[in-house]
Amino acid sequence: MRIGIPRSLLYYKYLPFWKTFLTGMGAEVETSPLTNKKILSRGVEVAENELCVPVKAFYGHCMALRDNGVDALFVPRVVSVEERAYTCPKFLGLPDMIGAVAGSLELPPLLTPRLNQREKPREFKLQLMDFAREQFGLRRLEALAALESARLAQRRYQEGLAGGRKPLDLLPASRFNTPRWRPPAEKRKRIGLLGHPYNIYDGYLTQNLIARLEEMGAELVLPEMTDHNVLMKAATDVPKQLYWTYEKEIMGAINLWTEKQMVDGVVYVLAFACGPDSLIQVLIEHRAKLHNIPLMSLTIDEHSGEAGLITRIEAFIDMLMRKKTAA
């Protein structure tokens, strides 16, 4: 069976795990191409208007995989990835949203394992073993072997990230964000690039932001360079705990970067119409101000234009450079 994994949303977090797990069960895995104009416009056409741009892109990626003739689409329902926390409601509803248009778009069948660790952290394993049995007819030991290989692949990926590599360097055919040149190391500024991985690493949605920042002299510091548990611990530095795991990671990153003065400035990428982002944006801005770290928020949607983005990041980096010189 050829299973398509859309190159969007949690692809940037868990592709090594999903891919190894599915191939370990005997499937052939195909990922959709990098987001491009056609993928995004098709997604925008069929998705509800009020959705955030990465979810709109997800629809387009499903359609690209359909065109490539995959037998099934992998659209997990990721409810919770840790105890007493949830993911964004869009991840909970993703199989329903895609399922609602699957008939009219003639999408292949959806594989939608439900992953929920809110009550019990070990449920994840059992839920995936059930999925392996129901969808692939695997016995317990076979499913456990596939899960173990997947866990190791994900660990290698995370070690690579912790070692300073970007998802774009480690995931297959992802390097759209290549800088054409970079200023010498002594002239670079440490810029924290904050946001959800599916926003900051999708070169089409962000107008190739990573490469542009690197060309302008940014030495990027990314949330993925820090271990998840360290980010979670750093995120507790707020009066009320956040419900959403991925937003906690973002808060943990800004807390750590500002506390330890790890960055000269922060660029925060958020999606228009994103509920969780709009809530933590206030906390992030407050935190940066408190530690006197310049911060620029960039809101992206399907209409984001290249010219405006370049002017803004040029002005921001120029300001950082002058600030540094004056200091």
Ligand code: SF4
């Ligand atoms: S967290 Fe925001 S950007 Fe991410 S899927 Fe949810 S609404 Fe969209």
